[in-house]
Amino acid sequence: MIGHGRLDVVKSSVFLALSLVWVTSVASAQEPAKPLYVLEDSYLRWRLLPAEQAYLSIDGKHLKQYVEDLTAISRRYRDHGHPQFWGRITGTEADAENAQWLLDKFRKIGLSDVREQSLDLPPQWVPASWSVSASASGKTVALESAQPTSTSPGTPASGLDLEAVDVALASEGDLAGRDLRGKAVFFYSADYTSRQAPISDYAIKRIGDRGAAAIFVIVGLPGNLRTQFYPVGSTVPTFSLGLQDGVAIRDLIGQSRGGQPPRVKIRLDVKTVPNLKTATVWGSLPGTGDETIFVVAHRDGWFEGATDNASGVATMLGLAEYFAKIPREQRRRTIHFLGTSGHHDNSGMTGHWLADHKEMFAKTALIINCEHTSAEQLVYRGGVIRRTNTTVPLRWYVGGSPRLEQIVVKAYDAFGVATYAEPEPSAGGEMGPYYQLAPSLQLIEGNLYWHSDRETAEVVPPTGLAASTRAYAKIITDVNQLGLKDLLRPQATEARR
Ligand SMILES: [Zn+2]
Ligand SMILES: [Zn+2]
Incomplete structure (x- = not known):
C-alpha cells in the first residue's frame, strides 16, 4: 500500500510537472511577455x-x-x-x-x-511561375512555400505528376536500398544557414545521382519560409520548402505507407531571357x-x-x-x-x-x-x-x-x-x-x-x-x-x- 501511495505521489508530481510544462509552453506560444522596450x-x-x-x-x-x-x-x-x-x-x-x-x-x-x-x-534564368501540390487518398496539400533553386530546369508545360518519397536526412544510410528513379524526393535539412549545393553534405547531388525526377529540400527553420537557393547543380526541377509544408508532405507520405503513395504535381515555367x-x-x-x-x-x-x-x-x-x-x-x-x-x-x-x-x-x-x-x-x-x-x-x-x-x-x-x-x-x-x-x-x-x-x-x-x-x-x-x-x-x- 505504502509503495502504491508513493507511486501515486510520483505519478501526480510527474503529471503536475508535465502540465506545468504544458501550461508554460502554451502560454509562451500564445502570449509572449510584453516587451519592456522598443x-x-x-x-x-x-x-x-x-x-x-x-x-x-x-x-x-x-x-x-x-x-x-x-x-x-x-x-x-x-x-x-x-x-x-x-x-x-x-x-x-x-x-x-x-x-x-x-x-x-x-x-x-x-x-x-x-x-x-x-x-x-x-541570357537570364527567369522562373516565371510555378505550383507544387501533393495528394493522397482524396486529400490535397498545396506546397505554397516551394521555391525553385536558382537555374533549376523547368517542367514540361503539362507539368510532372510523380510519386512522392521521403528520404529523411538523405544520408547514405537513408538512401541505401531506396529506388528514387523517376520520383519526387523530399529530404529534411537542419543545415539552417545553407542556401547552397553543399547543404546537408551534398544531399541534393546524392539524390540526383540516384535518378530522382524532382528534389525538395525541407529547410528545417520554424515557420514556412520561402528560401532562395543558389544553383545546386541539379539536372531536375529542384525546390526548397518551408518546414510547415515539409512536415505536411512527410506526414502525407508516412500516413499512406502500405497503401498508395502520395502523388506530387509540379509545374515550373522557366524562361531564358536574352x-x-x-x-x-x-x-x-x-x-x-x-x-x-x-x-x-x-x-x-x-x-x-x-x-x-x-x-x-x-x-x-x-x-x-x-x-x-x-x-x-x-x-x-x-x-x-x-x-x-x-x-x-x-x-x-x-x-x-x-x-x-x-x-x-x-x-x-x-x-x-x-x-x-x-x-x-x-x-x-x-x-x-x-x-x-x-x-x-x-x-x-x-x-x-x-x-x-x-x-x-x-x-x-x-x-x-x-x-x-x-x-x-x-x-x-x-x-x-x-x-x-x-x-x-x-x-x-x-x-x-x-x-x-x-x-x-x-x-x-x-x-x-x-x-x-x-x-x-x-x-x-x-x-x-x-x-x-x-x-x-x-x-x-x-x-x-
Ligand atoms: Zn546573397
Ligand atoms: Zn550578398
Whole structure:
C-alpha cells in the first residue's frame, strides 16, 4: 500500500510537472511577455571613446532609411506582377530602379564622375511561375512555400505528376536500398544557414545521382519560409520548402505507407531571357594623389534583401557621406564607390569586368566590400525563432600586410563589430573575382532569415550598420597614413620587387 501511495505521489508530481510544462509552453506560444522596450531603439550599442567621436556622424538610423528604400524597391517589383520570384533581380525593372536610386544618392552626396556603366547580360534564368501540390487518398496539400533553386530546369508545360518519397536526412544510410528513379524526393535539412549545393553534405547531388525526377529540400527553420537557393547543380526541377509544408508532405507520405503513395504535381515555367542589361554605378571622391581606394557594394538581392545587400549599400553610402565632408586636400587617395551588378544571377558582370581590368587596381591601397554589414541575431529556441537585441557576429576577411591586419582588428574592437574568432582564409561573395588584386577586406554574414522572404528591414539593426560603417571609415582613415607598399600582402610585396 505504502509503495502504491508513493507511486501515486510520483505519478501526480510527474503529471503536475508535465502540465506545468504544458501550461508554460502554451502560454509562451500564445502570449509572449510584453516587451519592456522598443527593440528598434534598444539594440546594444558601443560607447565611443573621445578620440572616436568624429565617427558619431555616421548614424545608424539614417543608414537604416537606405535599407528601407531598397527593400521598398523589391516590394514594388513583387507587387507589379512578380509574386513568386522577386527582389532586386538583375536585369529587371528593380535593377534599373535601384541603379537610378543610387545614382541619385551619389549625386546628392556630391560625388564626382557619377555615371552608370551599362553591361550586357548573358541570357537570364527567369522562373516565371510555378505550383507544387501533393495528394493522397482524396486529400490535397498545396506546397505554397516551394521555391525553385536558382537555374533549376523547368517542367514540361503539362507539368510532372510523380510519386512522392521521403528520404529523411538523405544520408547514405537513408538512401541505401531506396529506388528514387523517376520520383519526387523530399529530404529534411537542419543545415539552417545553407542556401547552397553543399547543404546537408551534398544531399541534393546524392539524390540526383540516384535518378530522382524532382528534389525538395525541407529547410528545417520554424515557420514556412520561402528560401532562395543558389544553383545546386541539379539536372531536375529542384525546390526548397518551408518546414510547415515539409512536415505536411512527410506526414502525407508516412500516413499512406502500405497503401498508395502520395502523388506530387509540379509545374515550373522557366524562361531564358536574352538581351537584358545591368549596370555598375560609379561615383568618386577625388583625393590629392594618384592612388585609389575602392568601396564596392552589390545592388542586387532576393526578396527584400535587407541584409543582402541593402545593408551593404547603406554602408557604402555612409562612407561616401562621411568622406564627402572631409576637405579634398585632407583626402590622400581618391575613393571610387561602386554599386555593382551583383552575383545572384550567376553572371557577376561587374566582378568579372573588374577582374578583366586589373589596371584599375595598379595603385589601389584598399578594396572594401560592403556586404551584409548588419543582421539581428535570431535564435532558434523552443521551436520558434526568437528575436534579440544584438547583431550577429560577422565573418571577416582581410588580405594585406600585418599592419593592415592590425588596423582592421583595432577598428572592429573600437566600434564594437562582433566577429567570428578567426578571419576567413579567402573572400567569398561579391569581390571574389578580384579581391586579390589589391589589399582588401570585408565583413559578411546573414542571420537565419538570409535569402528568405523574412529577410526584411525589421531585422537589420541600425547599431550594426553604424558599427560596421564607422569601423570601415576608421580603417580608410588609418590606411591613408600608410604608403601603398606598407599595405600589400607579404607575397604581393615579394612579387613586385
Ligand atoms: Zn546573397
Ligand atoms: Zn550578398
